[in-house]
Amino acid sequence: xxxxxxxxxxxxxxxxxxxxxxxxxxxxxxxxxxxxxxxxxxxxxxxxxxxxxxxxxxxxxxxxxxxxxxxxxxxxxxxxxxxxxxxxxxxxxxxxxxxxxxxxxxxxxxxxxxxxxxxxxxxxxxxxxxxxxxxxxxxxxxxxxxxxxxxxxxxxxxxxxxxxxxxxxxxxxxxxxxxxxxxxxxxxxxxxxxxxxxxxxxxxxxxxxxxxxxxxxxxxxxxxxxxxxxxxxxxxxxxxxxxxxxxxxxxxxxxxxxxxxxxxxxxxxxxxxxxxxxxxxxxxxxxxxxxxxxxxxxxxxxxxxxxxxxxxxxxxxxxxxxxxxxxxxxxxxxxxxxxxxxxxxxxxxxxxxx
Ligand SMILES: Nc1ncnc2c1ncn2[C@@H]1O[C@H](COP(=O)(O)OP(=O)(O)OP(=O)(O)O)[C@@H](O)[C@H]1O
Ligand SMILES: [Mg+2]
Numbered sequence: 001x002x003x004x005x006x007x008x009x010x011x012x013x014x015x016x017x018x019x020x021x022x023x024x025x026x027x028x029x030x031x032x033x034x035x036x037x038x039x040x041x042x043x044x045x046x047x048x049x050x051x052x053x054x055x056x057x058x059x060x061x062x063x064x065x066x067x068x069x070x071x072x073x074x075x076x077x078x079x080x081x082x083x084x085x086x087x088x089x090x091x092x093x094x095x096x097x098x099x100x101x102x103x104x105x106x107x108x109x110x111x112x113x114x115x116x117x118x119x120x121x122x123x124x125x126x127x128x129x130x131x132x133x134x135x136x137x138x139x140x141x142x143x144x145x146x147x148x149x150x151x152x153x154x155x156x157x158x159x160x161x162x163x164x165x166x167x168x169x170x171x172x173x174x175x176x177x178x179x180x181x182x183x184x185x186x187x188x189x190x191x192x193x194x195x196x197x198x199x200x201x202x203x204x205x206x207x208x209x210x211x212x213x214x215x216x217x218x219x220x221x222x223x224x225x226x227x228x229x230x231x232x233x234x235x236x237x238x239x240x241x242x243x244x245x246x247x248x249x250x251x252x253x254x255x256x257x258x259x260x261x262x263x264x265x266x267x268x269x270x271x272x273x274x275x276x277x278x279x280x281x282x283x284x285x286x287x288x289x290x291x292x293x294x295x296x297x298x299x300x301x302x303x304x305x306x307x308x309x310x311x312x313x314x315x316x317x318x319x320x321x322x323x324x325x326x327x328x329x330x331x332x333x334x335x336x337x338x339x340x341x342x343x344x345x346x347x348x349x350x351x352x353x354x
Pocket of ligand 2: 046087
């Protein structure tokens, strides 16, 4: 079997007394679309942050294309070929959509500062190639008509697609997508599946997808790995994982199997049939499934001081999500004082849309 693009072995990340990731091992094969799922707080984003150098794991190994990347800085890892998007969107809000995409790749130009100042032929050629690539990405993500608009004015779902487009400008070999369907309506989420497949084929990418929207996960992933409380509870084909009793128990907050309990497949189907954007997609929370409240939802509501009646529509939650982006936990949270590299997450990608 081909060497894995990404291999984690016994990765552990501890925040104070909390084992956010407690010895996770996984392997992502070349060209694979790999789903990483689990309830809220399971450790998914922390795993991404351990891979991208935002956090250095206390224990374990992270290998990218056979080489250890533990201890490497986020910008080194990004340039080595691991791209990512963030659970909380990070764009340059007052730059245009096109500029947000172009800016990601400018420092990869070999013609450098003087090339740009003197507008040398090599600089012009590189600039033209970058522009072509940016246009292609904007086209596939249906952002071309918005190219000259300020990023902050885009609907939420479009901002998520813009983040993916920007991450691709660095020509990653592996891309980590953290809840790309959050905030998308069900039509957009459906399209996202095709776009993810297209990306993989067009850019010969390997993709790791963290997502709560089960329609997207089950529709597009070839392998699904489920974590809960920082530990692996299932790993296998989508069918295997969606029928795994441990996975159902983790999502539904119950122990053991009971007849008549919905499987994740049923969850995905119910979401599709109702045509509703799952709560997961609107709020970034684990879905409320046909009246079944998950443990994570209950916890999330407690955290947020009351249930939110999230409205429909892709732009819902935009302002509050933008506001959250500085305080949430994509890795640059200041709340964890025992972490080595937390502040580094801004090094690897441009800042949040503000
Ligand atoms: N910087 C941090 N400092 C302290 N605790 C943290 C930090 N980042 C994450 N945690 C905690 O680690 C655990 C895992 O968090 P993580 O964000 O990785 O979960 P997740 O699976 O991405 O959840 P979600 O689906 O809600 O995004 C949670 O209990 C979280 O509160
Ligand atoms: Mg997360």
